[in-house]
Amino acid sequence: xxxxxxxxxxxxxxxxxxxxxxxxxxxxxxxxxxxxxxxxxxxxxxxxxxxxxxxxxxxxxxxxxxxxxxxxxxxxxxxxxxxxxxxxxxxxxxxxxxxxxxxxxxxxxxxxxxxxxxxxxxxxxxxxxxxxxxxxxxxxxxxxxxxxxxxxxxxxxxxxxxxxxxxxxxxxxxxxxxxxxxxxxxxxxxxxxxxxxxxxxxxxxxxxxxxxxxxxxxxxxxxxxxxxxxxxxxxxxxxxxxxxxxxxxxxxxxxxxxxxxxxxxxxxxxxxxxxxxxxxxxxxxxxxxxxxxxxxxxxxxxxxxxxxxxxxxxxxxxxxxxxxxxxxx
Amino acid sequence: xxxxxxxxxxxxxxxxxxxxxxxxxxxxxxxxxxxxxxxxxxxxxxxxxxxxxxxxxxxxxxxxxxxxxxxxxxxxxxxxxxxxxxxxxxxxxxxxxxxxxxxxxxxxxxxxxxxxxxxxxxxxxxxxxxxxxxxxxxxxxxxxxxxxxxxxxxxxxxxxxxxxxxxxxxxxxxxxxxxxxxxxxxxxxxxxxxxxxxxxxxxxxxxxxxxxxxxxxxxxxxxxxxxxxxxxxxxxxxxxxxxxxxxxxxxxxxxxxxxxxxxxxxxxxxxxxxxxxxxxxxxxxxxxxxxxxxxxxxxxxxxxxxxxxxxxxxxxxxxxxxxxxxxxx
Amino acid sequence: xxxxxxxxxxxxxxxxxxxxxxxxxxxxxxxxxxxxxxxxxxxxxxxxxxxxxxxxxxxxxxxxxxxxxxxxxxxxxxxxxxxxxxxxxxxxxxxxxxxxxxxxxxxxxxxxxxxxxxxxxxxxxxxxxxxxxxxxxxxxxxxxxxxxxxxxxxxxxxxxxxxxxxxxxxxxxxxxxxxxxxxxxxxxxxxxxxxxxxxxxxxxxxxxxxxxxxxxxxxxxxxxxxxxxxxxxxxxxxxxxxxxxxxxxxxxxxxxxxxxxxxxxxxxxxxxxxxxxxxxxxxxxxxxxxxxxxxxxxxxxxxxxxxxxxxxxxxxxxxxxxxxxxxxx
Numbered sequence: 012x013x014x015x016x017x018x019x020x021x022x023x024x025x026x027x028x029x030x031x032x033x034x035x036x037x038x039x040x041x042x043x044x045x046x047x048x049x050x051x052x053x054x055x056x057x058x059x060x061x062x063x064x065x066x067x068x069x070x071x072x073x074x075x076x077x078x079x080x081x082x083x084x085x086x087x088x089x090x091x092x093x094x095x096x097x098x099x100x101x102x103x104x105x106x107x108x109x110x111x112x113x114x115x116x117x118x119x120x121x122x123x124x125x126x127x128x129x130x131x132x133x134x135x136x137x138x139x140x141x142x143x144x145x146x147x148x149x150x151x152x153x154x155x156x157x158x159x160x161x162x163x164x165x166x167x168x169x170x171x172x173x174x175x176x177x178x179x180x181x182x183x184x185x186x187x188x189x190x191x192x193x194x195x196x197x198x199x200x201x202x203x204x205x206x207x208x209x210x211x212x213x214x215x216x217x218x219x220x221x222x223x224x225x226x227x228x229x230x231x232x233x234x235x236x237x238x239x240x241x242x243x244x245x246x247x248x249x250x251x252x253x254x255x256x257x258x259x260x261x262x263x264x265x266x267x268x269x270x271x272x273x274x275x276x277x278x279x280x281x282x283x284x285x286x287x288x289x290x291x292x293x294x295x296x297x298x299x300x301x302x303x304x305x306x307x308x309x310x311x312x313x314x315x316x317x318x319x320x321x322x323x324x325x326x327x328x329x330x331x332x333x334x335x336x337x338x339x340x
Numbered sequence: 341x342x343x344x345x346x347x348x349x350x351x352x353x354x355x356x357x358x359x360x361x362x363x364x365x366x367x368x369x370x371x372x373x374x375x376x377x378x379x380x381x382x383x384x385x386x387x388x389x390x391x392x393x394x395x396x397x398x399x400x401x402x403x404x405x406x407x408x409x410x411x412x413x414x415x416x417x418x419x420x421x422x423x424x425x426x427x428x429x430x431x432x433x434x435x436x437x438x439x440x441x442x443x444x445x446x447x448x449x450x451x452x453x454x455x456x457x458x459x460x461x462x463x464x465x466x467x468x469x470x471x472x473x474x475x476x477x478x479x480x481x482x483x484x485x486x487x488x489x490x491x492x493x494x495x496x497x498x499x500x501x502x503x504x505x506x507x508x509x510x511x512x513x514x515x516x517x518x519x520x521x522x523x524x525x526x527x528x529x530x531x532x533x534x535x536x537x538x539x540x541x542x543x544x545x546x547x548x549x550x551x552x553x554x555x556x557x558x559x560x561x562x563x564x565x566x567x568x569x570x571x572x573x574x575x576x577x578x579x580x581x582x583x584x585x586x587x588x589x590x591x592x593x594x595x596x597x598x599x600x601x602x603x604x605x606x607x608x609x610x611x612x613x614x615x616x617x618x619x620x621x622x623x624x625x626x627x628x629x630x631x632x633x634x635x636x637x638x639x640x641x642x643x644x645x646x647x648x649x650x651x652x653x654x655x656x657x658x659x660x661x662x663x664x665x666x667x668x669x
Numbered sequence: 670x671x672x673x674x675x676x677x678x679x680x681x682x683x684x685x686x687x688x689x690x691x692x693x694x695x696x697x698x699x700x701x702x703x704x705x706x707x708x709x710x711x712x713x714x715x716x717x718x719x720x721x722x723x724x725x726x727x728x729x730x731x732x733x734x735x736x737x738x739x740x741x742x743x744x745x746x747x748x749x750x751x752x753x754x755x756x757x758x759x760x761x762x763x764x765x766x767x768x769x770x771x772x773x774x775x776x777x778x779x780x781x782x783x784x785x786x787x788x789x790x791x792x793x794x795x796x797x798x799x800x801x802x803x804x805x806x807x808x809x810x811x812x813x814x815x816x817x818x819x820x821x822x823x824x825x826x827x828x829x830x831x832x833x834x835x836x837x838x839x840x841x842x843x844x845x846x847x848x849x850x851x852x853x854x855x856x857x858x859x860x861x862x863x864x865x866x867x868x869x870x871x872x873x874x875x876x877x878x879x880x881x882x883x884x885x886x887x888x889x890x891x892x893x894x895x896x897x898x899x900x901x902x903x904x905x906x907x908x909x910x911x912x913x914x915x916x917x918x919x920x921x922x923x924x925x926x927x928x929x930x931x932x933x934x935x936x937x938x939x940x941x942x943x944x945x946x947x948x949x950x951x952x953x954x955x956x957x958x959x960x961x962x963x964x965x966x967x968x969x970x971x972x973x974x975x976x977x978x979x980x981x982x983x984x985x986x987x988x989x990x991x992x993x994x995x996x997x998x
Contacts, residue, residue: 043769047713049741055376057404067756068764071743075715075768078741083378083407085400097565098604106397106603109627110404111372236755274764275756298767384705386733412707412736414729426894427725427933435726435932438956439733440701 013311017129017136020145021186029187033155036300036307042079043302052314053082056113061103062139063089063119068274068298069139069149073116076305080314082113100124101131108132113313117141135312143177148308149273150183152301154191156293157228159300160269165192170222170264171213172198172254173232173281174243176205180273181232185213198222199254202243219254226264229291230271231256234281247280256282261291269293342640346458346465349474350515358516362484365629365636371408372631381643382411385442390432391468392418392448397603397627398468398478402445405634409643411442429453430460437461442642446470464641472506477637478602479512481630483520485622486557488629489598494521499551499593500542501527501583502561502610503572505534509602510561514542527551528583531572548583555593558620559600560585563610576609585611590620598622671969675787675794678803679844687845691813694958694965700737701960710972711740714771719761720797721747721777726932726956727797727807731774734963738972740771758782759789766790771971775799793970801835806966807931808841810959812849814951815886817958818927823850828880828922829871830856830912831890831939832901834863838931839890843871856880857912860901877912884922888929889914892939905938914940919949927951 013028021029042048058077060070070086077084087107098106100119104127107115114135117125122142129136140146158164169188175181175197188195189212197204197213204215216222223229239247261268270282270291278284287294342357350358371377387406389399399415406413416436427435429448433456436444443464446454451471458465469475487493498517504510504526517524518541526533526542533544545551552558568576590597599611599620607613616623671686679687700706716735718728728744735742745765758777762785765773772793775783780800787794798804816822827846833839833855846853847870855862855871862873874880881887897905919926928940928949936942945952 045713048715048769048771049713055374055378055408057377057407059400067745067761071717071745071765072768074743075741075770078715078743079713083404085403085407087396087400096562096604097606099607102603102605102607103396105624106627107400109624110401110631111377111628112404113377233754274760275754276760277755278757278760295763295767298764299769302768384703384707386706386736388729412733414732414736416725416729425891425933426935428936431932431934431936432725434953435956436729438953439730439960440706440957441733442706 016312017125017138018147018308018312019125019129019136019138021147021150021183021190022145024147024186024190026190026192029151029154029191032151032304032307032311033158035311036151036155036303037159039306039310040300040303042306043299048079049081050079051081052310053077053080053113056080056082056313057085057111058082058309058313059085059087059107059112059115060139061087061107061115061117063117063124064140066118066139068301069118072298072301073137073139073148073305076302077309079302080306080309082309082313085112101127104128104132108134114309137308137312140179142179143182144179145183145186146179147183147187148301148304149180150187151308152297152304153180153184153230153271153273154187155300155304156271156297157269159296160293161227164188167193167227168196168225169193169228169230170196170198170216170226171230171232172219172222172256174203174234174238175199175208175232176203176243177235177238178232181230184230185211193228196222196226200244200250219256219260220263223260223263226268228269228271229256229261229264230273231282233273233275234277236277236280251280255280256286258283258285258289261286261289271297273297345641346454346467347476347637347641348454348458348465348467350476350479350512350519351474353476353515353519355519355521358480358483358520361480361633361636361640362487364640365480365484365632366488368635368639369629369632371635372628377408378410379408380410381639382406382409382442385411385642386414386440387411387638387642388414388416388436388441388444389468390416390436390444390446392446392453393469395447395468397630398447401627401630402466402468402477402634405631406638408631409635409638411638411642414441430456433457433461437463443638466637466641469508471508472511473508474512474515475508476512476516477630477633478509479516480637481626481633482509482513482559482600482602483516484629484633485600485626486598488625489622490556493517496522496556497525497554498522498557498559499525499527499545499555500559500561501548501551501585503532503563503567504528504537504561505532505572506564506567507561510559513559514540522557525551525555529573529579548585548589549592552589552592555597557598557600558585558590558593559602560611562602562604563606565606565609580609584609585615587612587614587618590615590618600626602626674970675783675796676805676966676970677783677787677794677796679805679808679841679848680803682805682844682848684848684850687809687812687849690809690962690965690969691816693969694809694813694961695817697964697968698958698961700964701957706737707739708737709739710968711735711738711771714740714971715743715769716740716967716971717743717745717765717770717773718797719745719765719773719775721775721782722798724776724797726959727776730956730959731795731797731806731963734960735967737960738964738967740967740971743770759785762786762790766792772967795966795970798837800837801840802837803841803844804837805841805845806959806962807838808845809966810955810962811838811842811888811929811931812845813958813962814929814955815927817954818951819885822846825851825885826854826883827851827886827888828854828856828874828884829888829890830877830880830914832861832892832896833857833866833890834861834901835893835896836890839888842888843869851886854880854884858902858908877914877918878921881918881921884926886927886929887914887919887922888931889940891931891933892935894935894938909938913938914944916941916943916947919944919947929955931955
């Protein structure tokens with residue numbers, strides 16, 4: 012069960028809640044494999060994508076998820092928004108809320124932006140990435156991918172490699188993986204693996220090969236090229252030489268290791284093409300699972316909540332149980 | 341009744357027409373409060389948002405309105421449009437019209453742009469704001485908000501405060517409010533309250549406190565910061581000191597005054613946060629009413645017209661009376 | 670019949686295939702003239718518009734086409750895409766494909782981009798314009814417009830005038846027109862009509878009046894102003910003096926000539942307003958036919974293929990024959 016009103020992060024979310032979200036996502040995966048990829052679950056609901064940072068993958072994934080649930084979607088980007096006219100984030104959100112959306116997905120460069128919205132609007136908020144803080148649906152899709160391939164998460168060793176310092180993906184995964192019982196290693200140069208993460212339960216390792224030893228799962232992080240020139244590292248070339256995931260590095264991990272990357276990839280920088288396209292890569296599965304996880308999040312926050320609140324309403328409004336929805340289509 | 345083909349402005353629109361639009365909007369308000377916020381009224385119709393100026397609120401409001409009527413929506417912005425390739429506005433519109441949309445909503449920096457389109461295309465045009473000329477759906481949502489709170493518009497004193505010179509919101513409201521029998525005061529510095537407005541029926545007042553005296557309604561206009569530095573006013577600080585709506589200023593108005601603002605607000609510039617979030621503020625109601633007014637405009641121009649023209653067609657095409665539509669969903 | 674998985678260009682596409690696409694488009698034209706402009710053919714399918722170049726007309730036309738077939742549409746533009754984050758085109762496409770779209774329409778400044786995608790993703794790819802290479806749906810809508818007005822294409826003389834060198838529209842038309850049995854003249858200054866086109870079956874003419882002599886069809890190409898200043902031509906004025914389509918020039922053609930332009934037009938540069946808006950112009954028909962052609966392409970690549978593959982499925986999934994779909998709505 013997941014009784015929260017919002018999905019703001021995985022910090023503090025229980026193992027039972029995460030398992031419930033993953034189970035729900037699992038049941039939605041099949042919808043995207045059908046010919047008619049649509050269930051009527053959120054018909055007549057309005058889902059707003061409020062993106063203050065550019066994104067292909069996440070925005071598209073949420074938009075497709077909402078549409079496959081039959082919701083209407085509205086896209087708002089920072090460049091066209093009232094933010095440019097000096098409006099506060101809170102006012103923008105309250106204005107949107109006054110148009111009665113059923114959920115707002117927000118991506119924002121500032122950590123805590125979704126939490127601020129959640130305090131000022133009535134409808135569910137989903138964090139689509141806030142600064143270097145959290146990106147819960149990314150972590151959920153990673154967890155789903157790992158669970159699908161490994162059967163369970165508990166007991167696995169997961170190495171997350173790269174720029175941990177700035178990574179909301181790594182933070183959300185750390186919370187989720189630890190809660191689900193995995194061992195988590197943060198692997199990268201000292202400037203990008205700050206000691207504070209040890210307090211959150213990560214093992215910190217600076218050497219790539221040591222960090223990958225006996226790993227069940229390797230998760231590579233995207234490197235922002237401009238960060239690797241001087242401030243955090245001497246040069247991009249030097250970074251790649253030490254931390255790029257090559258076939259040789261993969262060999263340090265377990266024989267049945269799986270390799271994840273949240274994308275977009277810098278091929279040849281943090282991951283070699285051989286590895287990205289090789290037999291251990293489950294990167295495309297992550298993307299496919301992303302749609303299912305977002306369908307689950309929308310269903311749980313919007314559809315299911317209503318289902319509970321409105322038990323006894325008429326047939327049209329009766330929420331369709333997942334399996335029945337599939338059949339009815 | 342509203343028999344016009346387009347909604348280009350409120351100048352010359354009769355009290356009966358305005359009342360009909362407001363009544364229709366009133367009947368749509370309830371749709372957005374439902375769980376399934378959708379009526380089939382405009383199913384299979386195509387509504388185009390052609391926005392040559394950025395806008396969060398207005399474009400989103402129209403898009404949500406169209407979708408709640410089950411129309412398909414297409415968004416076109418200036419930055420991605422053929423305008424950049426040297427195409428004339430008329431050619432862009434005629435090209436769109438050749439794709440057989442059922443309505444085009446246009447926002448344009450030039451006054452008269454929607455009227456130009458209306459002469460060259462077949463389908464209904466809704467003015468979403470043209471230069472400093474008109475913004476009829478904004479005025480209609482203001483009228484609906486006032487009527488909802490005050491019971492009627494006739495006899496009220498409405499003070500509109502700020503940069504009247506450049507405000508299409510003020511102009512459309514002036515036409516609408518005067519037609520509905522309200523007394524309208526334009527309040528602002530002499531450079532921003534040109535004497536010509538007196539000919540259109542506005543009382544012109546330069547002192548804020550005098551302008552607000554015994555007002556039933558205060559409507560604050562958005563200040564464009566860059567305009568308040570030299571050309572029209574000595575400085576933004578000076579402007580705010582004299583014209584920012586504070587609690588003290590509100591006290592000059594009637595005890596049951598309501599306060600409107602079209603947004604986006606510059607908190608601390610033209611309106612204090614205490615007032616914006618205070619008990620007299622109906623600013624969020626305006627936004628909610630905006631969706632209803634735009635549903636009404638689309639219904640009246642697209643759905644109802646067809647209803648009249650196609651009386652006797654088959655059941656699928658039979659337009660659904662509003663109340664029945666609500667029940668049927 | 671059209672058995673190909675993708676629509677990448679008209680080069681090598683047979684007369685029977687083209688005729689089938691045109692016939693299918695013909696049957697869809699009527700949908701856009703209805704009150705309820707929608708058939709359920711692609712309900713629950715996801716169509717992605719992936720545009721790396723700006724476009725009003727083509728993107729809108731595809732989006733309207735998809736929506737009138739009841740598909741869900743997702744728009745992605747270069748400016749908001751991962752391309753800016755250094756992701757390769759192939760990775761972007763594979764990521765999109767992992768979200769299980771039913772078709773991807775791609776416009777890209779590089780020739781061959783759609784072909785690259787077609788090799789890396791599972792779903793049908795439609796070329797929405799690639800560099801100076803091909804723009805097959807534009808040529809198909811031109812062919813449909815010509816056929817509608819002339820009864821047939823075989824035996825006609827078609828003069829295509831302007832910047833042939835950079836025109837994907839001209840190339841796709843050359844393939845399509847030649848295959849359908851028309852005689853094609855490429856008319857323009859020597860710098861813009863390279864001799865290689867003669868090998869593809871075009872007659873090359875440098876003089877406008879000579880090129881238009883006895884033409885049944887004149888197709889004017891859009892001039893990119895910046896190209897006509899020095900590199901390919903001495904000046905834009907000089908270009909217009911020699912190649913702008915005026916009434917006098919039209920008089921060289923047959924009395925029942927029709928005039929096409931893919932838009933957006935530079936009035937007074939490559940075509941005079943008198944001609945563009947005159948009795949021989951079928952430019953608006955082209956735009957209307959564009960929606961029908963794109964509905965046909967989507968139907969043939971997505972809906973019909975499924976129809977063939979899924980014969981025997983249940984009633985909901987049964988693809989609706991075109992005529993029946995029309996009636997059922």
